[in-house]
Amino acid sequence: MLGHEIIWRTESAVGFRLPESEAEIVIQNVRDYQEIDLKVDSADAAAQRIRDAGVAVIVPPFGIQIGRAVVVEDPWGNRMVLLDSSKGSLVTDADGQVIGVG
Secondary structure (H helix, E strand, O other): OOOOEEEEEOOOEEEEEOOOOOOEEEEEOOOOOOOEEEEOOOHHHHHHHHHHOOOEEEEEEEEEOOEEEEEEEOOOOOEEEEEOOOOOOEEEOOOOEEEEEO
């Protein structure tokens, strides 16, 4: 309804492209809350930098479809997911359905 281009979709999530950007908004229906995801070069390195800065790592680095992710919490209790695409990007069919990683 906001006019953002759909980049990809699965049964539980949809990725929308932000105008004139490589950034995307992802909306999901698995959890009853939304989260902030930030793309980083390396989730493992980001987790270490976060720990070194004294910020809480809530969920240690783990594998995801496109690479690795880590869940952190800032001093005000806001949780963020830092993720990398070390395994590649989502590959979609003509309808935008995710069919793999490439």
